[in-house]
Amino acid sequence: MATMRVAQISRPNGPLETVERQIPDPGAGWVRIRVQACGICHSDALVKEGTYPGIQYPRVPGHEVAGVIDSVGTGVAGWQPGQRVGVGWNGGYCGHCEQCRRGELFACVTGQVTGITYDGGYAEYMLAPASAVALMPAELAPVEAAPLMCAGVTMFNALRNSGARPGDVVAVLGLGGLGHLGVQYAAKMGFRVVGIARGKDKEAFARELGASEYLDSQAKDPAAELLKLGGARVIVATVTSGDAMSAVQGGLGVNGTLLLIGAAHSMQVSPMLLLAGRRSVKGWYSGTSIDSQDTLAFSARSGVRSMNEVFPLERASEGYDRMLSGKARFRVVLTVGS
Numbered sequence: 001m002a003t004m005r006v007a008q009i010s011r012p013n014g015p016l017e018t019v020e021r022q023i024p025d026p027g028a029g030w031v032r033i034r035v036q037a038c039g040i041c042h043s044d045a046l047v048k049e050g051t052y053p054g055i056q057y058p059r060v061p062g063h064e065v066a067g068v069i070d071s072v073g074t075g076v077a078g079w080q081p082g083q084r085v086g087v088g089w090n091g092g093y094c095g096h097c098e099q100c101r102r103g104e105l106f107a108c109v110t111g112q113v114t115g116i117t118y119d120g121g122y123a124e125y126m127l128a129p130a131s132a133v134a135l136m137p138a139e140l141a142p143v144e145a146a147p148l149m150c151a152g153v154t155m156f157n158a159l160r161n162s163g164a165r166p167g168d169v170v171a172v173l174g175l176g177g178l179g180h181l182g183v184q185y186a187a188k189m190g191f192r193v194v195g196i197a198r199g200k201d202k203e204a205f206a207r208e209l210g211a212s213e214y215l216d217s218q219a220k221d222p223a224a225e226l227l228k229l230g231g232a233r234v235i236v237a238t239v240t241s242g243d244a245m246s247a248v249q250g251g252l253g254v255n256g257t258l259l260l261i262g263a264a265h266s267m268q269v270s271p272m273l274l275l276a277g278r279r280s281v282k283g284w285y286s287g288t289s290i291d292s293q294d295t296l297a298f299s300a301r302s303g304v305r306s307m308n309e310v311f312p313l314e315r316a317s318e319g320y321d322r323m324l325s326g327k328a329r330f331r332v333v334l335t336v337g338s
């Protein structure tokens, strides 16, 4: 029986250990993917630390997967061996629960999450439901596509559904893994992009990515500066600090939206500010496989790319620690095989 290497977690707070396993066969409705690259996302800490409810061990993390379909289970329509594909956070949907029937596939009651409710991409092979699979365009190398399957689709899909129109002021709070992609997408979508981060040193970088303005939140009040530009139609908050999120809400224009994609625990919101200008604060879920497919296609055509630090699968533990340190510029990606 052929075997594969995977990097798994055996218990909450256990180490990432490389082990050999049998290569699994896809059941009905599932495909097998030969993994070429897998991004390491901060949400992988849910597996490492055991904080995701009901998680079962051992578990192989990884929901930023890029690879090639190499086997297809029975009853799978539209997918064949040899196709280049990606799999993201959304681990597929049933198609018949009430949420799916209303078109809200992301909220499917099955709640499948790649690398959490089933084994993910820190591996030479993985299985995925056909509904979780996105086509990867030929122009994108696997290592380029992988981080777009979570960080990329989250930014792209949040922006394209934000209500902002070309020419509107769109601010991106935070210029890390999510934010450096957000500035690029927002610029390519035709918004007037304002990058907000701490320190003067990030200004040149923000402008290179496509920001037309830059606000150093340590030197000036970002909310007041946004109002000088007429107020933001949308502020996308990629940071994980609730205080930093709260500090920018005053920069929203009339009907403006503060769109939260950073996983902060809490923040202060001013109801007066919201109701007086019909402003809103809302969250955004990354997206389903077709959103990921749109993200990859848009990125391939427009030149949006993630800046990555690359580690081989054997050094998954080191790569994970690098991600967790917050010092990576900007996403960490595992490469698999030769």
Ligand SMILES: [Zn+2]
Binding pocket: 041, 042, 043, 044, 063, 089, 150, 151
């Ligand atoms: Zn993620």
Ligand SMILES: [Zn+2]
Binding pocket: 093, 094, 095, 096, 097, 098, 099, 100, 107, 108, 109, 110
């Ligand atoms: Zn469903």
